[in-house]
Amino acid sequence: MLTLVLLSSLAGCGDDSDAPPLPRAEDLPPGEWTEIAPGGDTICSRGDPYSFFVRPGNVDRVIVDFIGGGACWDEFTCGVADAIFSDSVDEIRAAVQSGDRAGLYDHENPDNPFADYWHVVVPYCTGDIHWGNATTTYGEGDAAVTIHHRGAVNARAVLDWVYDSFESPERILVTGCSAGSYGSVLWSAHIMEHYQDVPILQFGDSGAGIITDDFFRNSFPSWNALEVFPTWIPALDPDEHDIFSMALPDLYAGIANAYPTQHMSQYNTALDDNQTFYFRAMGGSGVEEWSERMQMSIAEIEERAPNFSSYLAPGQQHCIVPYENFYTVNVGGRRLVDWLRELERGEDPPSVACSGDECSAATP
Structure with a gap:
């Protein structure tokens, strides 16, 4: 069942100072997903209202789950309607209403290491990997398209609710697949800074960040992504470092080393077809290079950050968190779900990786 909480007709349209307060965690019906529309400045890329989803848990532990759905950064990628990125929360709403549960979302599965956690879903509809705070017009004349890259605004609204509802939870998982993986990396720094005494695990699913050399320079200004960058971390301070020349290992290592008692991690398949698609769209050559x-x-992140682990599975599958084989992926006798269970317990299992011809096999 889905409960809908609509709090303001101003969703995405400005000040909501007269709107009633958002419901706190204890106000939500147990065992059900509730949709919460925060209003204010939250908005989707083409003007649709934004909302997020919460399922209460049985313990004082929280999943902050950034949803994926492509990206856009220029006239072509932003002008092809919803063909290359999600532009509303409709798909997430439909998935919640359908009642279908798989992977991390199956809270009835005793094999789920996070089954008892509160689950906060951060939908994605802004084409900016949850990093943006800008409204940008691409193209000119009849071909012009205006995109609200407000992923950071939306994420902040969700995290404000989390901060208000959970003063000091026992543990937090920050995760997300695809574009949501990048959201989980960047926003994990904000969450770690807010909850400095809470054990936090970041698990990025299928977001390796393999980009062309000029991608950050082309996309960051359009998204205004620096506005949400964790610049309080010295290694990520734009006054000291050229942010536009950085790659994902710099972000992972910067955050991991700033919070050495926390743990960060990443999952990929060796031949991910979706990540390869976007790599080509940026100008890359293809799957072998990717x-x-x-x-x-x-390997670079692991060398630079001792509190980082990785799991590399065979095949081309993109994302594992939302799928049933979340419970069956097995590399070298190590199931992904058992590896994650150890991380959830605060242990430090070694990284897992397929090798050679094994990596070309189908995803288990």
Whole structure:
């Protein structure tokens, strides 16, 4: 069942100072998903209202789950309607209403290491990997398209609710697949800074960040992504470092080393077809280059951040968190779900990786 909480007709349209307060965690019906529309300045890319979803848990532990759904950064990618990125929360709402549950979302599965957690879903509809705070017009004349890259505004609204509802939870999982993986990386720094005494695990699903050399320079200004960058971390301070020349290992290592008692992690398949698609859209050559660079990126993060672990599975599948084989992926006798269970317990399992011809097999 889905409960809908609509709090303001001003969703995405300005000040909501007269709107009633958002419901706190204790106000939500147990065992059900509730949709919460925060109003204010939250908005989706083409003007639709924004909302997020919460399912109460049985323990004082929280999943903050950033949803994926592509990205856009220029006239072409932002002008193809919803073909290359999600532009509303409709798909997430439909998934919640359908009652279908798989992977991390199956809270009835005793094999789920996070079954008893509160689950806060951060939908994605802004084309900016949850990092943006800008309204940008691409193209000119009849071909012009205006996109509200307000992923950071939306994420902040959700996190404000989390902060108000959970003063000091026992544990937090910050996760997300695809574009949501990048949301989980960047926003994990904000969450770690807010909850400095709470054990936090970041798990990025299928977001290796293999980009062309000029991608950040082209996309960051359009998204105004620096506005939400964790610049209080010295290694990520734009006054001291050229942010536009950085790659994902710099972000992972910067955050991991700033919060050495927390743990960060990443999952990929060796030949991910979706990540390869976007790599080509940015100007990259294809799957062989992507896979080689992905594995080099993982190795670099592991070398620079001792509190980072990775899991590399065979095949082309993009994302694992929302799918049933979340429970069956097995590399070298190590199930992903058991590896995650150890991380959830605060242990430090070694990284897991397929090798050689094994990586070309289908995802288990």
